[in-house]
Amino acid sequence: MRTAGGCTALLGSVLACAGVAALTGSASAELYSHLAESSVIGRDFGYPSGTPSQGHPPPGTLEFVPEVAVFMENIEKLGSVPGRTFVGFLMPLRFRLRPAEQVTFELGALLGHDYGDDSQLNTAEPIVRLVAEPVDDLFLVGGTLLPTHWIHDALLDDVNRLQSAEQGFQVRADRETLKLDGWLNWRVRETGVRAEEFEIALATQLRPDWALLDGLHIDGQVLWAHVGGQQNSSDRVEHNLSLMGGGTYGVPHPFAVDWLEEVRAGGHYFRVFDDTRQLPSTTGSGWEVAASIDTRPWERVGLRVHGSYFDGTAFVARRGDPLYSLDDYAQLGMTLLFDLPADLRLEGGVVLQLGEGQFNGSFLINLVFGRAFPIPVMKARNPAQ
Numbered sequence: 001m002r003t004a005g006g007c008t009a010l011l012g013s014v015l016a017c018a019g020v021a022a023l024t025g026s027a028s029a030e031l032y033s034h035l036a037e038s039s040v041i042g043r044d045f046g047y048p049s050g051t052p053s054q055g056h057p058p059p060g061t062l063e064f065v066p067e068v069a070v071f072m073e074n075i076e077k078l079g080s081v082p083g084r085t086f087v088g089f090l091m092p093l094r095f096r097l098r099p100a101e102q103v104t105f106e107l108g109a110l111l112g113h114d115y116g117d118d119s120q121l122n123t124a125e126p127i128v129r130l131v132a133e134p135v136d137d138l139f140l141v142g143g144t145l146l147p148t149h150w151i152h153d154a155l156l157d158d159v160n161r162l163q164s165a166e167q168g169f170q171v172r173a174d175r176e177t178l179k180l181d182g183w184l185n186w187r188v189r190e191t192g193v194r195a196e197e198f199e200i201a202l203a204t205q206l207r208p209d210w211a212l213l214d215g216l217h218i219d220g221q222v223l224w225a226h227v228g229g230q231q232n233s234s235d236r237v238e239h240n241l242s243l244m245g246g247g248t249y250g251v252p253h254p255f256a257v258d259w260l261e262e263v264r265a266g267g268h269y270f271r272v273f274d275d276t277r278q279l280p281s282t283t284g285s286g287w288e289v290a291a292s293i294d295t296r297p298w299e300r301v302g303l304r305v306h307g308s309y310f311d312g313t314a315f316v317a318r319r320g321d322p323l324y325s326l327d328d329y330a331q332l333g334m335t336l337l338f339d340l341p342a343d344l345r346l347e348g349g350v351v352l353q354l355g356e357g358q359f360n361g362s363f364l365i366n367l368v369f370g371r372a373f374p375i376p377v378m379k380a381r382n383p384a385q
Contacts, residue, residue, distance in 0.1 A: 053371075066091070072087045073086045075362045076361060093111065094129075106128070137175045142170075156201065239275045292304055303334065304337075329354070
């Protein structure tokens with residue numbers, strides 16, 4: 001059932017509250033983590049160190065890097081979309097060696113557990129990551145991927161990264177005029193009875209530095225999810241291609257207010273093609289407008305207010321957030337980020353949602369830590385180094 005009147009009214013409230021804004025560095029107002037510089041949770045560009053106060057080590061350094069992210073994300077039932085709750089931790093433990101300025105090697109393990117489950121680890125996977133930087137701020141990654149993609153939730157649901165490590169190949173850019181994240185994630189190896197599964201994705205954002213276009217972000221994203229193979233007996237064959245294009249415009253420190261960091265607004269168009277052996281092929285589409293305000297009311301506290309309205313038809317993105325399968329979907333939320341002592345970061349967010357004539361809410365809490373210890377001293381490296 002379509003509720004355009006109710007959603008339009010809520011959107012008006014969103015825009016009145018947010019002014020002219022959209023999510024900084026992203027194209028979605030979905031309930032996801034806004035944390036940056038983590039190698040396991042949140043969204044970021046380039047090659048995050050996982051140790052924000054220290055950054056990457058100087059060449060010739062070998063160090064042990066423990067990270068931990070304790071998370072809770074609750075998504076209430078909305079219309080025909082079932083509710084979901086994720087509570088647990090992810091802990092990448094790795095040795096990081098930087099033999100040269102352009103090369104970094106990481107070896108370790110990703111451990112994780114879903115609270116409320118049995119006492120055994122739900123995730124225990126190797127981390128083998130080779131990162132090359134052939135030119136400044138352009139990174140080539142082989143092995144364990146950096147899962148902190150900033151691709152739109154309609155194409156790739158961010159809760160997927162809470163389940164296991166991603167393995168394959170990746171290219172990332174964090175330049176002033178180009179943000180890029182492209183990857184091949186080899187998820188399931190084909191056997192005699194099991195189909196192979198992988199995804200290929202590319203998320204790009206152009207940020208022109210021309211005076212007349214300053215503040216404009218132009219987005220283009222694509223994700224192809226494949227299930228199939230040639231030597232298995234599962235009879236599963238699936239091809240799902242999701243596309244997104246659009247942009248946002250932002251104004252930093254409007255009205256010369258220092259604590260008001262940025263106001264941003266924009267819109268995006270979606271197209272999805274779904275082809276499976278079991279069901280008829282479908283083509284869907286949708287559009288979304290989004291708005292947000294980024295503020296810093298105190299030195300170590302950030303506040304983001306964000307909202308969006310999505311309208312879609314037959315939108316079936318198999319790796320995307322199921323909320324975007326609704327005919328229309330509106331939301332309004334806020335996120336608080338705290339920089340705590342001892343390299344701790346705390347995030348809390350809440351989103352109010354309206355879809356299929358029903359009103360509901362969701363929330364998340366994340367507590368993240370990351371610090372590097374040089375070997376053999378095992379003493380925290382000075383952040384100034």
